[in-house]
Amino acid sequence: MANPPKVPFLDLVAPHSELRDELLAVVNKAFDTAGFIGGPMVEEFEREFAAFCHTKYCVGVNSGTDALRFAFIAAGIAEGDIVITVPNTFIATTEAISQAGASVTFVDIDERTYTMDPIRLRDYLENNCDYETATRKLIEPKSKKRVAAIVPVHLYGQTADMDPILELAQRFNLLVIEDACQAHGAEYYSEKDKVWKRAGSMGVAAAFSFYPGKNLGACGEGGAITTNDLTLAQRMKLIRDHGQAKKYYHDIEGYNGRLDSIQAGWLAVKLRHLDEWNESRRSLAHRYNQLLGELKDSMILPIESTWTKGVFHLYVVRVQDREAFQTFLGDAGIGTGIHYPVPLHLQRAYGHMGYQPGDFPVTEQVARQIVSLPMFPQMTQEQQDEVVANISEFIASRLAVRPELPVS
Numbered sequence: 001m002a003n004p005p006k007v008p009f010l011d012l013v014a015p016h017s018e019l020r021d022e023l024l025a026v027v028n029k030a031f032d033t034a035g036f037i038g039g040p041m042v043e044e045f046e047r048e049f050a051a052f053c054h055t056k057y058c059v060g061v062n063s064g065t066d067a068l069r070f071a072f073i074a075a076g077i078a079e080g081d082i083v084i085t086v087p088n089t090f091i092a093t094t095e096a097i098s099q100a101g102a103s104v105t106f107v108d109i110d111e112r113t114y115t116m117d118p119i120r121l122r123d124y125l126e127n128n129c130d131y132e133t134a135t136r137k138l139i140e141p142k143s144k145k146r147v148a149a150i151v152p153v154h155l156y157g158q159t160a161d162m163d164p165i166l167e168l169a170q171r172f173n174l175l176v177i178e179d180a181c182q183a184h185g186a187e188y189y190s191e192k193d194k195v196w197k198r199a200g201s202m203g204v205a206a207a208f209s210f211y212p213g214k215n216l217g218a219c220g221e222g223g224a225i226t227t228n229d230l231t232l233a234q235r236m237k238l239i240r241d242h243g244q245a246k247k248y249y250h251d252i253e254g255y256n257g258r259l260d261s262i263q264a265g266w267l268a269v270k271l272r273h274l275d276e277w278n279e280s281r282r283s284l285a286h287r288y289n290q291l292l293g294e295l296k297d298s299m300i301l302p303i304e305s306t307w308t309k310g311v312f313h314l315y316v317v318r319v320q321d322r323e324a325f326q327t328f329l330g331d332a333g334i335g336t337g338i339h340y341p342v343p344l345h346l347q348r349a350y351g352h353m354g355y356q357p358g359d360f361p362v363t364e365q366v367a368r369q370i371v372s373l374p375m376f377p378q379m380t381q382e383q384q385d386e387v388v389a390n391i392s393e394f395i396a397s398r399l400a401v402r403p404e405l406p407v408s
């Protein structure tokens with residue numbers, strides 16, 4: 001049998017072992033009441049997660065993908081609409097747009113933050129679209145479609161630069177729906193409002209994933225939508241439950257997209273630890289920055305802009321010779337990942353969109369170089385030292401070449 005990794009990419013056993021009794025109590029409660037779907041455990045978690053995100057409402061759903069899809073549908077996004085997002089994200093972002101009936105348009109990311117570049121967004125809105133003042137509609141003449149919404153993705157646990165994105169959305173009458181699936185608890189400093197804001201509280205709605213490996217993960221599938229808009233929240237509740245507010249009375253066709261009560265109960269237990277776990281991720285990330293600082297000429301470390309307080313869902317570096325880097329670390333028992341190896345516009349699933357290599361050069365360049373290092377709240381300093389020692393050894397073992405896109 002293969003030896004267990006010295007440093008796993010992610011340890012999902014430790015956090016659950018620590019909370020075993022509390023988590024099992026949730027199962028017992030569900031068994032005692034046979035309350036498996038909906039009910040008080042879901043409602044309690046929704047209240048607590050809304051408070052955590054500084055929003056008025058939270059609607060628990062089956063996954064982050066459902067959260068995005070239901071948010072789009074509830075916000076009225078439909079066939080004939082264009083939704084703008086980035087090509088450097090998980091495919092769920094664009095699947096949900098397509099499944100709501102809309103078309104996807106990409107704008108490239110910022111090379112330093114890996115999130116939507118507001119300058120490229122402005123360029124697309126100003127130069128590729130016509131704004132009809134009378135109807136307050138933004139039309140893309142090429143497709144004659146209405147541009148309806150922007151989906152910034154708070155990738156790797158860091159928020160997108162929301163002030164300029166929200167300002168553009170207001171100017172062109174567009175909705176902003178945040179993909180906060182990797183950013184539970186991340187914060188953004190709004191220079192405009194002079195206040196720190198939580199991921200999930202800045203758009204008209206936001207989607208969260210509780211996939212087990214996320215900063216707040218269920219013990220299975222789960223997701224949530226946050227919003228300050230009561231009408232939207234009510235519509236999302238209908239959509240997640242076959243369009244019914246009262247059993248067997250269907251106002252609309254919906255989906256089976258509810259959050260299980262056992263998952264909600266587990267999430268409520270884990271939510272109490274989330275701030276502390278996020279702090280631990282931040283400290284580990286800062287320690288990585290410090291320890292890897294000497295290797296700055298051979299790798300690009302993550303940059304935390306002054307306007308974001310990231311929660312480091314992932315700690316992503318960029319290296320020149322990624323395959324050899326991953327093999328070296330893998331042989332030393334250290335897990336790594338790539339988020340994501342193929343930009344969405346170049347995925348086979350989107351071949352019909354006609355994008356070509358070179359269309360989004362920053363995303364493409366980044367996708368060739370990124371590696372996610374081990375990152376989880378229970379990682380010990382010894383484990384982290386082991387990762388850093390092996391990276392140093394790898395770099396010393398070859399004449400490292402500067403990455404193609406040095407950070408200014």
Ligand SMILES: Cc1ncc(COP(=O)(O)O)c(C=O)c1O
Nearest residue numbers: 063064065090092093181209211
């Ligand atoms: C950025 C992003 N969006 C959406 C999703 C979809 O979430 P889920 O897997 O819960 O459907 C994920 C999950 O990996 C994600 O990372």
